[in-house]
Amino acid sequence: MKDKKDSAEKHSDDHFEEKMILQLYVSGMSPKSMEAIENIKRLCTEYLREAYELEIIDLYKNPGAAKEQQIIFSPSLVKTWPLPKKTLIGTFEDTEKVIKILGIKISE
């Protein structure tokens, strides 16, 4: 919640870009988990540069989080900011689709 505020403030401070807040829920070291982590990390550095916060949560190590955050599928990427909240599931190999859903504007 604090993060949200920070990024909102940041947003009003410099109109450059909003800081995107993402949580990636994975299940241990499964191939799908690894693939998802890799894809999301690459996507973030490539398209969001510094303007993101990514938290990776291993559901096996933190089983309570699945209930608290209403996680059903794995891997799940939850975008909590900016609104609207979105949940993406899968391995995120379709970069274009992920970018579109997350609402990342590509300024080439």
Place this chain on the structure above:
Amino acid sequence: MIIVMAKNATTPLSKTPSGISGLDEVTQGGLPTGRPTLICGSAGCGKTLFGVQFLVKGILDYNEPGVFMSFEETVKDLSVNVKSLGFPLDKLAAEKKLRIDYVRVERSEIEETGEYDLEGIFIRLNHAIDSIGAKRVVLDTIESLFGGIENAAILRSELRRLFQWLREKGVTVVITGERGEKALTRQGLEEYVSDCVILLDFRVADQIATRRLRIVKYRGSEHGTNEYPFLIDDQGISVIPITSLQLNHSVSKEIISTGIPMADKLFDSGGVFKGSSLLLTGSAGTAKTIMASSFALASCKRNERTLYFSYEESKEQLLRNMMSVGINLRTHLQSGLLRVQSVRPSLSGLEMHLMMILKLMEEFKPQTVVIDPISSLLSIGSISEVRDILIRVIDMLKTKKINAFFTSLTQAGSSVDDSTVLAVSSLADIWIELTNDCREQQLGRNMRVIKARGMSHEMQPQPFSTTSKGIIDPRPLKK
């Protein structure tokens, strides 16, 4: 019964009591231990309640903690909905006997990009099961997941994996599913859960609701195949117990009186077999209730507990009217030997009546039961449904060797042509018909034995009169 189980060590016939009254008799012991059972039915059929009751009774009666995973109702809604049934979900949760996890599926929030699995559910279930040592799990209604995603193929294979995992986990699972148009469930869950499938049905006919339950499948176990009526009342779900629908009850050779000396004389044996069922038919005003009351009185005089269901007269009305023909039931009512249950049939559905009859029989343990008249039940059910109910009642009566006396109102004319009577007459051992007829400007009454299993009897109609001393033969004594 608490079943101690090691992983992967389920014996094929190990069963877990369902907590649903009457169901364990139908399934010969309960649901398959350590395996999933599918409960399917249309909306409002009682699936969720079945699940909740399975868990709550499991905790309260068998000390088996349980996990409820709800895909439809929030924890709060669920607690409120079952509170009226006295299921204290909040309290059980606080005692760490019950875990409720509400899984919210929000289609508009979920986007799919590539392969995924259902590990979130696995982890949530595993965590909940392990945290309280759960033995029972309910998934209500997991099919809702299909509404949240596009790739049904992934979900199908994941569900298959989930059910397999639950088997390995050794928990007894109830999975609910909404009735589909072509299959038992919308997503064909019955393909994955092949151990035990129970169908719940809810029909409304003539403003009276009837609920039925059927065991569609039970791998490795015998089970009843009928449709069993069930009730949802203030104690939850109860399936109407049917002891046995087999004709293997022992019979008595003892002869008892019908309470009417001239009726006894119709039979060469001077009475009827103890534990037999008598059907008395006749049009309005043929003294059916008087005969029924005489039978009840004779039973009381033998010091037998007697249960009288009066569907058309109130208790006081019955007592007063019978007093006028010399049948004093009041003393037996006061001594507790007689119980009169007076209720209008249209007050509740057929199942409710059957349940009431069976419950009272359990409670009161009568040796004689009178139902006066069974034809009133037809106002709330079809002939075949009433017949169904009566078969069950008679079966119960036979097993317990209870004398049964049913009256039935027929149209004027011979009751042999009456379809209602025909439907139930085959169930009765003895059938006596009463008729009114006008001879020489005088109303005369006749009784005739139409059938009497295993007894030789008078074939001719015998005239009778009702007097202040009851039913008598008006003819001068034969020499």
